[in-house]
Amino acid sequence: MAIWGKKKTTEPESREERKAGPIRRLWQKFRNIDWKNPVNRWKLLFVSLIGCIVIFGGGYGVLSLTNSPAFCSICHEMQPEHTSYTASSHNEISCVQCHVKPGMVNMVTHKVKSLKEVYYHVTGVPNQIVQTEEEAISNQNCLQCHSKNRLVTASGDLIVNHKGHINDGIPCITCHSGVVHAKMGAREINVAADRSKWTPENAQKLMEEKYLKPNMGTCIDCHDKVNKGEKPWKDVAYSVPPNPEEKKADTEKVKSSEGTDAAQAAHNKNTQDIILQAVGKQQKDVKVSMACETCHREIKVPKSHKIDDWKTNHGATAIQSLDTCMNCHQDSKWEKEIPKEDITTILKLGPQNSKYTPNVTVTKEEARTNKFCSACHSKRPPGHEQSNDWLTGHSVKASTPEAKAECFVCHDNAKPSPNSTDAKAPTDVYCQYCHRTGFKSDTKN
Structure with missing residues (x-):
C-alpha cells in the first residue's frame, strides 16, 4: 500500500526501472499518482504544509538564534563588544536592531555577508575588531526608537536641532558613535591582548562617560568645515572611527613627508582661530556660529x-584654580581625534579625578601647550612693544618670585636644552641670554 493509494499495476519492475536511482524512481512514482483523485490532492496539500512549517520554522529559528546578543558572545573575539553592550543603555535591544537595516531583504543580505566572519574565526581572528564603512549604522536604525524632533539633550543644556541635522543627511553616528561601545576601536583597547580584560566588573571603568557622550571636537570640526563650504558627512568614512592600522600608516606618511612643521603650524592656527570665535573674540559672517552659547544654554x-x-x-x-579653568579651556575637547589608551593603566588607576594642588610649574606647562592659552600667549604683549624702553625698564615688573612666575609662562630662565622634554616656550628669549652673571641675591630665580 503506497501513501498515495493502491498501485495501478502489480507487474514486476523492468530492468531499466531497477537500475534507476532512488530519486528517479521517486519521481516516476510521483508522476504515476492519480492527481484527479481529490484524496491525493489533499495529501499533497498536507505534506506541503508540513514541509513549509519545517523549512520556514527552522529558518526563523536560525534567524532568531543568530540575531540574539548571546549568539554574538559565542566568539571570544567579540568579548569587548558584548561586554560593553551589556553595560550600556542599549542593552534591552538586540545587536541587529542597530547593526542591520530594517527589512527582511537587508536581514538575509546581512546573514550572507556575515559568513566572512565565520571564515575569519576559523582561519585567523584579526588583532582588532573594527567597524568598516559598509557596516556604518544608518539613521533608519536609530529612528526605530528615537524621535528626530528633539531640540535639546536630556540634561537640557545642549541645543541640537536633530531634525535639521537628519534632513541634511548627517548620520546619527557622526555624533553618537560611542553610545554603546565607548569608542573602544579608536582608543585601541579591544585588541587581542586586551580581550580577556573586558569583564562585567571592569566595564564601568573602561566605559568612561566622556566616551559615551558626543565628542565636542566632532561638532567643532564639522561646523568649521561647513563654514568653509564643505559637507564632510557625505563621506561615510567621516562618521566611522578610523582603522588604527590605517591611521598609523597615514601618520607615518605625514611624518616622512616634507612640510610637516608647516602643516602642524597651520593646524594649530586653525584651532586657535576656532577658539577665538568660540569665546567671542573673533567674529565673521558664517553659516554656523562657533560661539559657545549657540549650542550651550x-x-x-x-x-x-x-x-x-x-x-x-x-x-x-x-595657578590657584587650573583644574576649574580646564573644564572649559581644555583643548583636547576641541579635537575630533580620540587618543590611544592603555587598558592596564585605566584599570589600575581608574578615571583621573585627582585633586589639583596649586603649582606654578604645572600652570606654565599648560599655558605653553594648551591651544587656548597659546592663542594669546604666542603673541607679543602690548607692554613689550617698545623694545628699547622695555629692555631697560622691565626689571621692576620682575622684582618678586610671583612676578617672575608670570614671565616664565613665556620665557625660560636658562637656555633650554635641545634634548629637553619640557614644553617648548613660545619665545626663544631667555633671561640668562643677557643676565649671564645671574641675579641679585634678594630676587632669586
Missing part, C-alpha cells in the same frame, strides 16, 4: 572674566 562667561584687567591678570587665578 547653561554655559556663560564667569563673572570673574568680566573685570577690566582680566586679560592681563588672570595668571594668578589660573
Whole structure:
C-alpha cells in the first residue's frame, strides 16, 4: 500500500526501472499518482504544509538564534563588544536592531555577508575588531526608537536641532558613535591582548562617560568645515572611527613627508582661530556660529572674566584654580581625534579625578601647550612693544618670585636644552641670554 493509494499495476519492475536511482524512481512514482483523485490532492496539500512549517520554522529559528546578543558572545573575539553592550543603555535591544537595516531583504543580505566572519574565526581572528564603512549604522536604525524632533539633550543644556541635522543627511553616528561601545576601536583597547580584560566588573571603568557622550571636537570640526563650504558627512568614512592600522600608516606618511612643521603650524592656527570665535573674540559672517552659547544654554562667561584687567591678570587665578579653568579651556575637547589608551593603566588607576594642588610649574606647562592659552600667549604683549624702553625698564615688573612666575609662562630662565622634554616656550628669549652673571641675591630665580 503506497501513501498515495493502491498501485495501478502489480507487474514486476523492468530492468531499466531497477537500475534507476532512488530519486528517479521517486519521481516516476510521483508522476504515476492519480492527481484527479481529490484524496491525493489533499495529501499533497498536507505534506506541503508540513514541509513549509519545517523549512520556514527552522529558518526563523536560525534567524532568531543568530540575531540574539548571546549568539554574538559565542566568539571570544567579540568579548569587548558584548561586554560593553551589556553595560550600556542599549542593552534591552538586540545587536541587529542597530547593526542591520530594517527589512527582511537587508536581514538575509546581512546573514550572507556575515559568513566572512565565520571564515575569519576559523582561519585567523584579526588583532582588532573594527567597524568598516559598509557596516556604518544608518539613521533608519536609530529612528526605530528615537524621535528626530528633539531640540535639546536630556540634561537640557545642549541645543541640537536633530531634525535639521537628519534632513541634511548627517548620520546619527557622526555624533553618537560611542553610545554603546565607548569608542573602544579608536582608543585601541579591544585588541587581542586586551580581550580577556573586558569583564562585567571592569566595564564601568573602561566605559568612561566622556566616551559615551558626543565628542565636542566632532561638532567643532564639522561646523568649521561647513563654514568653509564643505559637507564632510557625505563621506561615510567621516562618521566611522578610523582603522588604527590605517591611521598609523597615514601618520607615518605625514611624518616622512616634507612640510610637516608647516602643516602642524597651520593646524594649530586653525584651532586657535576656532577658539577665538568660540569665546567671542573673533567674529565673521558664517553659516554656523562657533560661539559657545549657540549650542550651550547653561554655559556663560564667569563673572570673574568680566573685570577690566582680566586679560592681563588672570595668571594668578589660573595657578590657584587650573583644574576649574580646564573644564572649559581644555583643548583636547576641541579635537575630533580620540587618543590611544592603555587598558592596564585605566584599570589600575581608574578615571583621573585627582585633586589639583596649586603649582606654578604645572600652570606654565599648560599655558605653553594648551591651544587656548597659546592663542594669546604666542603673541607679543602690548607692554613689550617698545623694545628699547622695555629692555631697560622691565626689571621692576620682575622684582618678586610671583612676578617672575608670570614671565616664565613665556620665557625660560636658562637656555633650554635641545634634548629637553619640557614644553617648548613660545619665545626663544631667555633671561640668562643677557643676565649671564645671574641675579641679585634678594630676587632669586
